[in-house]
Amino acid sequence: MAEREGERVPVGVRVFGPGERLRGADGIELRSGKTMGSSSEAADAVTGRQGGAVAGAGADRKVLSGSVALVTGASSGIGEATALALAREGCSLVLVARRTERLEQLTEAIGEQGGSAFALPADLGDATQAGRAVEESVNRCGRLDVLVNNAGFGVRGSVEDSDPEDWDRMIDLNLRALLRMSHAALPHLLRAAHEGPRGVADLVNVSSVAGRVPRKDNSVYSATKHAVCSFSEALRQEVTGRQVRVGLVEPGMTSTELTRGGSQAASAHGLPPETWLGAEDVARAIAFMVTQPAHVAINEIAVRPTAQER
Numbered sequence: 001m002a003e004r005e006g007e008r009v010p011v012g013v014r015v016f017g018p019g020e021r022l023r024g025a026d027g028i029e030l031r032s033g034k035t036m037g038s039s040s041e042a043a044d045a046v047t048g049r050q051g052g053a054v055a056g057a058g059a060d061r062k063v064l065s066g067s068v069a070l071v072t073g074a075s076s077g078i079g080e081a082t083a084l085a086l087a088r089e090g091c092s093l094v095l096v097a098r099r100t101e102r103l104e105q106l107t108e109a110i111g112e113q114g115g116s117a118f119a120l121p122a123d124l125g126d127a128t129q130a131g132r133a134v135e136e137s138v139n140r141c142g143r144l145d146v147l148v149n150n151a152g153f154g155v156r157g158s159v160e161d162s163d164p165e166d167w168d169r170m171i172d173l174n175l176r177a178l179l180r181m182s183h184a185a186l187p188h189l190l191r192a193a194h195e196g197p198r199g200v201a202d203l204v205n206v207s208s209v210a211g212r213v214p215r216k217d218n219s220v221y222s223a224t225k226h227a228v229c230s231f232s233e234a235l236r237q238e239v240t241g242r243q244v245r246v247g248l249v250e251p252g253m254t255s256t257e258l259t260r261g262g263s264q265a266a267s268a269h270g271l272p273p274e275t276w277l278g279a280e281d282v283a284r285a286i287a288f289m290v291t292q293p294a295h296v297a298i299n300e301i302a303v304r305p306t307a308q309e310r
Helices: 040-047 077-088 100-112 129-141 164-195 219-242 263-268 279-290
Strands: 068-072 092-097 117-121 146-149 201-206 244-251 300-303
Touching: 068 077, 068 129, 068 164, 077 092, 077 100, 077 146, 077 279, 092 100, 092 129, 100 117, 117 129, 129 164, 146 164, 164 201, 164 219, 164 244, 201 219, 201 279, 219 244, 244 279, 279 300
Parallel strands: 068 092, 068 146, 092 117, 146 201, 201 244, 244 300
Antiparallel strands: none
């Protein structure tokens, strides 16, 4: 999930190394930054295996070879882990978040493991930037096969004591940005499902178990996530007949920047941090969804720590 940050970054600012170019498995030309330190161990942790090769690096063709995925909230946590997981499956990545430096580092990590990616800094809380982010992605890559709506924001507090500006921020990022991204991406996903080699496209919304099990001091955050659940199911019914799969992933207590510090840490309700999910655990669930055969749709996954009761 995204956190509070300083300035907004306009859409269209690209993070590339000068003159460096990569090609995805389908020949799409993308640019990457410099190669950073080893990321192979992190990538293996995300995919839950060791020694897996990446499409386009002389390996067997992967399920997502030739596909392009856009991941929001990609600068850390679940978004970063998901980008690494999809890259390991042969997918080319468009990385969207506000923190340019973090996106550059992830772009480099994906390049190191043999994949292709480019960074697209944007503040999706700005109503004008979601559609522009999708169009910029398609203009650069020529297609869009997978959208992962992961960006989000949360602040705990009673209704009486909360700042309504925090409510606006949660509604803008957790719900409105997701709606705008889905609306902008849908024509491209429908085209990819019809014309692409997989015969299917995927839209994955990352919600939360808080959308199913609301608790006190978390009312507005839970409300935004409940809305995501309802929207996802309704959209699924609208487009599943046209081979666009809509998946909903609802993580329980997960160790991210948002939960390790600040008010959302209280959501653990005494659950020891060593028992929480890692971001890579949620990323595996997302990768599982989008790598199914075209006739199989995994519509919803709730993934909690084993020790979490609610």
